[in-house]
Amino acid sequence: xxxxxxxxxxxxxxxxxxxxxxxxxxxxxxxxxxxxxxxxxxxxxxxxxxxxxxxxxxxxxxxxxxxxxxxxxxxxxxxxxxxxxxxxxxxxxxxxxxxxxxxxxxxxxxxxxxxxxxxxxxxxxxxxxxxxxxxxxxxxxxxxxxxxxxxxxxxxxxxxxxxxxxxxxxxxxxxxxxxxxxxxxxxxxxxxxxxxxxxxxx
Amino acid sequence: xxxxxxxxxxxxxxxxxxxxxxxxxxxxxxxxxxxxxxxxxxxxxxxxxxxxxxxxxxxxxxxxxxxxxxxxxxxxxxxxxxxxxxxxxxxxxxxxxxxxxxxxxxxxxxxxxxxxxxxxxxxxxxxxxxxxxxxxxxxxxxxxxxxxxxxxxxxxxxxxxxxxxxxxxxxxxxxxxxxxxxxxxxxxxxxxxxxxxxxxxxxxxxxxxxxxxxxxxxxxxxxxxxxxxxxxxxxxxxxxxxxxxxxxxxxxxxxxxxxxxxxxxxxxxxxxxxxxxxxxxxxxxxxxxxxxxxxxxxxxxxxxxxxxxxxxxxxxxxxxxxxxxxxxxxxxxxxxxxxxxxxxxxxxxxxxxxxxxxxxxxxxxxxxxxxxxxxxxxxxxxxxxxxxxxxxxxxxxxxxxxxxxxxxxxxxxxxxxxxxxxxxxxxxxxxxxxxxxxxxxxxxxxxxxxxxxxxxxxxxxxxxxxxxxxxxxxxxxxxxxxxxxxxxxxxxxxxxxxxxxxxxxxxxxxxxxxxxxxxxxxxxxxxxxxxxxxxxxxxxxxxxxxxxxxxxxxxxxxxxxxxxxxxxxxxxxxxxxxxxxxxxxxxxxxxxxxxx
Numbered sequence: 001x002x003x004x005x006x007x008x009x010x011x012x013x014x015x016x017x018x019x020x021x022x023x024x025x026x027x028x029x030x031x032x033x034x035x036x037x038x039x040x041x042x043x044x045x046x047x048x049x050x051x052x053x054x055x056x057x058x059x060x061x062x063x064x065x066x067x068x069x070x071x072x073x074x075x076x077x078x079x080x081x082x083x084x085x086x087x088x089x090x091x092x093x094x095x096x097x098x099x100x101x102x103x104x105x106x107x108x109x110x111x112x113x114x115x116x117x118x119x120x121x122x123x124x125x126x127x128x129x130x131x132x133x134x135x136x137x138x139x140x141x142x143x144x145x146x147x148x149x150x151x152x153x154x155x156x157x158x159x160x161x162x163x164x165x166x167x168x169x170x171x172x173x174x175x176x177x178x179x180x181x182x183x184x185x186x187x188x189x190x191x192x193x194x195x196x197x198x199x200x201x202x
Numbered sequence: 203x204x205x206x207x208x209x210x211x212x213x214x215x216x217x218x219x220x221x222x223x224x225x226x227x228x229x230x231x232x233x234x235x236x237x238x239x240x241x242x243x244x245x246x247x248x249x250x251x252x253x254x255x256x257x258x259x260x261x262x263x264x265x266x267x268x269x270x271x272x273x274x275x276x277x278x279x280x281x282x283x284x285x286x287x288x289x290x291x292x293x294x295x296x297x298x299x300x301x302x303x304x305x306x307x308x309x310x311x312x313x314x315x316x317x318x319x320x321x322x323x324x325x326x327x328x329x330x331x332x333x334x335x336x337x338x339x340x341x342x343x344x345x346x347x348x349x350x351x352x353x354x355x356x357x358x359x360x361x362x363x364x365x366x367x368x369x370x371x372x373x374x375x376x377x378x379x380x381x382x383x384x385x386x387x388x389x390x391x392x393x394x395x396x397x398x399x400x401x402x403x404x405x406x407x408x409x410x411x412x413x414x415x416x417x418x419x420x421x422x423x424x425x426x427x428x429x430x431x432x433x434x435x436x437x438x439x440x441x442x443x444x445x446x447x448x449x450x451x452x453x454x455x456x457x458x459x460x461x462x463x464x465x466x467x468x469x470x471x472x473x474x475x476x477x478x479x480x481x482x483x484x485x486x487x488x489x490x491x492x493x494x495x496x497x498x499x500x501x502x503x504x505x506x507x508x509x510x511x512x513x514x515x516x517x518x519x520x521x522x523x524x525x526x527x528x529x530x531x532x533x534x535x536x537x538x539x540x541x542x543x544x545x546x547x548x549x550x551x552x553x554x555x556x557x558x559x560x561x562x563x564x565x566x567x568x569x570x571x572x573x574x575x576x577x578x579x580x581x582x583x584x585x586x587x588x589x590x591x592x593x594x595x596x597x598x599x600x601x602x603x604x605x606x607x608x609x610x611x612x613x614x615x616x617x618x619x620x621x622x623x624x625x626x627x628x629x630x631x632x633x634x635x636x637x638x639x640x641x642x643x644x645x646x647x648x649x650x651x652x653x654x655x656x657x658x659x660x661x662x663x664x665x666x667x668x669x670x671x672x673x674x675x676x677x678x679x680x681x682x683x684x685x686x687x688x689x690x691x692x693x694x695x696x697x698x699x700x701x702x703x704x705x706x707x708x709x710x711x712x713x714x715x716x717x718x719x720x721x722x723x724x725x726x727x728x729x730x731x732x733x734x735x736x737x738x739x740x741x742x743x744x745x746x747x748x749x750x751x752x753x754x755x756x757x758x759x760x761x762x763x764x765x766x767x768x769x770x771x772x773x774x775x776x777x778x779x780x781x782x783x784x785x786x787x788x789x790x791x792x793x794x795x796x797x798x
Contacts, residue, residue: 011544024206024368028206035368036206037366039310060444060446060447063513064513065514082541102543102544103544103762104543110541110543
């Protein structure tokens with residue numbers, strides 16, 4: 001399997017860490033060397049959350065170098081823009097169409113940018129940009145909290161492993177109550193991603 | 203068997219397999235998960251100590267009893283535990299005693315940055331430091347062996363990036379049942395440090411370091427990886443990983459015994475390379491030692507001394523000084539636009555908000571740096587915990603935050619210096635237990651008049667909800683005797699003790715006003731549980747758009763559940779915990795329980 005660097009970014013409480021933990025484990029189970037690290041700062045208190053996940057033959061640094069992320073998996077729109085410089089020129093930005101307005105924007109000090117402006121920022125680093133209706137997919141799977149599983153599903157379509165390589169680990173790890181809806185969200189998103197990739201001819 | 207383990211999980215498992223019988227700690231990022239993991243393991247006594255000093259003293263006692271013991275803390279925790287750390291170095295051990303210090307380069311969640319490698323040399327305690335989770339697991343076994351073989355505590359250093367990185371670990375060992383049964387053997391020359399005994403131990407300490415000097419030369423995890431001999435790179439900890447990634451073709455010397463350093467190995471490596479550099483986080487610790495050997499070396503000339511490293515910082519430094527060629531892709535990009543920041547903030551339903559809002563309203567009115575406080579302002583000394591986030595606007599209600607427990611002593615100092623303003627110290631329940639108690643006794647004894655507000659949310663919230671002596675819950679989640687804070691402060695001699703509900707603005711305000719007017723010292727215990735800890739939520743509130751005037755008064759409490767839509771306040775029902783503080787702040791009575 002080829003080396004993969006994924007930078008997962010978002011806001012505390014939206015399942016970024018769970019998704020990156022899951023991806024790291026799936027890499028290990030499928031024979032990769034793996035490192036994954038989080039930058040949480042003062043963690044759960046509404047700050048930005050960043051996870052670096054690296055799969056490879058031999059992984060040294062837990063942190064991905066700027067300009068070397070094969071995928072920027074953003075669970076929130078401005079977080080995608082904030083971390084855009086990590087994208088490799090050949091990399092892809094996969095962004096959930098979700099907006100969490102920070103307190104500094106609520107009072108209007110710095111306005112929250114529109115998606116078109118965020119797209120302009122991202123396109124300086126890569127022309128492969130995918131906006132994912134992750135919340136809709138999760139809702140359709142009857143689990144509004146499965147946004148992270150939808151994001152993983154979307155990402156998985158770009159990687160070499162078959163769907164079962166992911167869902168097998170999910171089946172072992174997820175609590176019974178959320179298993180079916182989580183896997184549904186994962187597979188729905190994977191299908192949508194495959195369609196999007198075909199459409200772009202990428 | 204292969205497992206994906208964080209550095210903290212690997213250290214915990216390594217210690218478990220090394221047969222520890224006792225583990226103690228005080229929570230602190232990035233070290234907290236070590237004890238949390240051990241507390242879930244069978245056959246080990248695990249405790250949250252009241253603070254790091256006591257944690258290490260408990261560790262000393264357990265070691266004297268002959269059992270293997272692990273004590274863990276964050277970097278600044280070792281400042282608190284410095285006294286027993288030096289004492290343990292003097293007496294030595296019976297059962298292996300390993301002290302983990304998790305440093306926080308970059309201050310991800312700390313009030314200061316410090317390089318605890320200096321502590322090892324200072325206290326004459328051997329120190330080892332892993333470069334990944336595998337070594338964290340493997341080297342822990344050796345750390346206990348070193349401790350017992352050389353009659354010394356061992357400092358096991360980690361950093362945020364080692365502690366909080368998950369990596370593949372080949373778990374090769376099993377639990378060595380707590381090898382030794384606890385039994386104390388009387389030995390006054392070793393355990394009773396009166397000067398006549400301590401002088402003898404002092405000699406033993408130096409002899410020990412001389413023996414360790416030989417030992418570290420053969421330490422299996424110090425490693426030379428010879429590549430292109432034009433450049434030799436010495437590194438340690440996670441910096442080793444960055445060095446391997448950035449200087450792909452160079453020769454490398456990985457150091458895992460940081461005190462004492464393997465001097466002969468360093469000389470041998472240096473002799474085989476043309477140019478020698480050191481890549482290390484924070485201070486030029488290795489660099490200075492190497493230079494003292496008379497070897498030409500560069501390090502901090504191109505690697506920053508401040509903050510956490512990462513691969514591009516190392517690469518940029520190397521490019522700037524010509525050690526590396528600039529990477530090919532130098533496409534210029536427009537500077538990143540200013541994006542709205544996400545500062546950490548108090549949560550929706552946080553029991554600290556109402557008190558901080560009231561302090562801002564009553565007393566912290568003059569704002570700005572270097573601006574004299576106006577006559578009627580209250581000075582608010584603060585402490586370490588979630589409530590420190592009240593320094594940020596809109597609450598902006600704090601004047602100081604330094605180290606654990608400092609709020610109370612600082613308040614007394616301001617008062618005794620002759621400042622005419624009233625001073626209020628704000629401290630959380632866990633921090634009060636940790637090191638606020640001594641400060642408050644000092645206030646009583648020295649006839650201070652300070653008001654101390656203890657924000658009692660019944661947990662250690664900032665580090666992820668650990669128990670403390672006031673909670674009545676042990677590290678294993680079992681019932682324990684809860685220390686009664688009211689009785690405790692009364693026993694110290696505080697007569698004016700008040701308990702108020704953390705969500706009742708009016709009673710908080712009247713109590714603060716009453717207490718600061720009191721010429722005797724007073725304590726206000728503001729009580730309300732942390733909603734993240736209890737996982738309980740009240741009914742969400744909603745804004746009546748027909749009544750809301752758009753005055754934005756509710757924005758002054760800084761609640762993340764309140765936003766603005768079309769110039770009116772709006773409450774996110776998913777986020778709202780129904781604490782009702784905004785209801786009390788709204789001048790128009792526009793906020794009430796949501797109609798479902």
